[in-house]
Amino acid sequence: MASAIKRSRTSFLTALSLGLLSFGISSCNGAWRQRIGIEKQPVAEPLPEVSDGPRSAPLKPGDNVIVEAVDRVGPAVVRIDTLKRVASPLGNLFGGRAPIQKQAGQGSGFITRSDGLIFTNAHVVEGADQVSVTLPDGRSFSGRVLGGDPLTDVAVVRVVADKLPVAPLGNSNDLKPGEWAIAIGNPLGLNNTVTAGIISAVDRTNAVGEGQRVPYIQTDAAVNPGNSGGPLINASGQVIGINTAIRQAPGAGLSFAIPINLAKRIAQQIISTGQASHPFIGVRLQSLTPQLAKEINATIDLCKVPELNGVLVIEVVENSPAAEAGIKPCDLIRDVNGTEVKDPSQVQLAVDRGRVGEAMPIVVERDGERLTLNVTPEELPRQQ
Structure with missing residues (x-):
């Protein structure tokens, strides 16, 4: 087990994951054989189709877009x-x-x-x-x-049925706060209940606890027990999320939904294999601030870290993909698989978008120098 930085006064996040892959002569030879036509390139199996609904055009402005959206999805x-x-x-x-x-x-x-x-x-x-x-x-x-x-x-x-009504699926990547958010479900046993509000925020990774793998959509549409699993839809009558959690607060509650693009990716894996796959890299991370960096530098002899905001590696699991790739405690993670990261949750989400067994480049800063390390994630161990 690699050494770990002692806890400061701030709490540490839960274990995250990353991975390694080194490109050897054999892989280069394979690519060279493919380029000159000696060896055929492998053909990836198509992902399962999770939706057969027609591509729906945005609804035309009318007397009430919510009514029209509900008519389409309800x-x-x-x-x-x-x-x-x-x-x-x-x-x-x-x-x-x-x-x-x-x-x-x-x-x-x-x-x-x-x-x-x-x-x-x-x-x-x-x-x-x-x-x-x-x-x-x-x-x-x-x-x-x-x-x-x-x-x-x-x-x-x-x-077992056919010719059932289908809810059109939208695109959750481009959602913005202020857009309409409409929830349909069966709260408290009251079937076919419609509530409406707006998207309050996107990419909420700390909505239901730390270390989450879901960038939740936050909305003020009323959601109650029984709404779980129902759709969150936009004004165009397209599903943009799955209602999943609520947080009670004085005056009003907060609702959270799983983005539909993430849900589609997980559903494709479930249909193909019966379960979802999550990459594991084997590191613990901490949000670094200038104040925390001063405390680390004053109390720990293991390393010196720059006094800035970033993502600090505080522990690397022995024999993990991160350890094999050369990631070390005190490294600052700057980029994961082409995505710039500024906090541990962003690292987690970037890693989770990768695939088990496929190398991803991770850029770390060590002693003022930037290094690119190729990490090959393993399968996250499943709880029994």
């Missing part, structure tokens, strides 16, 4: 009822309760493919023994959970 928003069988904490004590109890739950989801593919939250269907999906028109189907990712809270459910 028929594809479903109620998801779950049933779990859990052991009674008292068992057969005093002969009062059965050893197994049934626990009911409810959430929301939306249809993304007309043959029965549905997006929802992982926490909505986690551990469910039975899943029932009900459409606004009253039709009900038995659902099968294809998989869920607890890190991003995205899950995919499948029902």
Whole structure:
């Protein structure tokens, strides 16, 4: 285990991940053989299609764009009822309760493919023994959970049906605060409830705790238990996020949604393999400030760090991709895979956009010199 910088008064973030790859003679030879036509370039398998909805043009300005947007998406928003069988904490004590109890739950989801593919939250269907999906028109189907990712809270459910209504998927990369945000779902058992507000902020990585892998969309649209897994839509009637979390505050609550572009990427992995893949690099990071740098330089002999704002490596896991690539404690991470980073959350998100087994360049600053290290992420160990 590489040595770690002692904690200062600020709290350290949770472990993050990065990776390594060195380009050897064999890889160069392979590329040379491909260029002269001796060896064919590998053909990547196409990713699964997660949406077959038509490309929807923006709605024309009218009397009420919210009504038109809801008319477009609402028929594809479903109620998801779950049933779990859990052991009674008292068992057969005093002969009062059965050893197994049934626990009911409810959430929301939306249809993304007309043959029965549905997006929802992982926490909505986690551990469910039975899943029932009900459409606004009253039709009900038995659902099968294809998989869920607890890190991003995205899950995919499948029902056996065809010609179902589909919610058009939008693009969450270019969202701006102030745009309309419309939530549809089944809060508190009240089916087909519509609430509206605006996008309050984007890229909230500290919305539900530190070290998150999701740049949440923050909105002031009212969201309550039961809305989980339902769509957040824009004024054009396109899904831009999956409602997933709320934070209560005096006067009003704050709502957070998973960007739909991230949800699509996770869903493609779930459909292909039954689970999502997350890169791991093996470092712990700390936001560096000039004041913290002064304290480090005054109390620690391991290294001297510049007195500025940045992302400081405080620990490198032994035998991890980061260690094999040459990343060391006291390095400042400046760029990950072509993306400039200014805080640990940005490093986490940049790494998570990479792929396991594929090298990514990471630019670090060490003793005033910038170095580019090729890191090949490994698969993040899964919790059992």
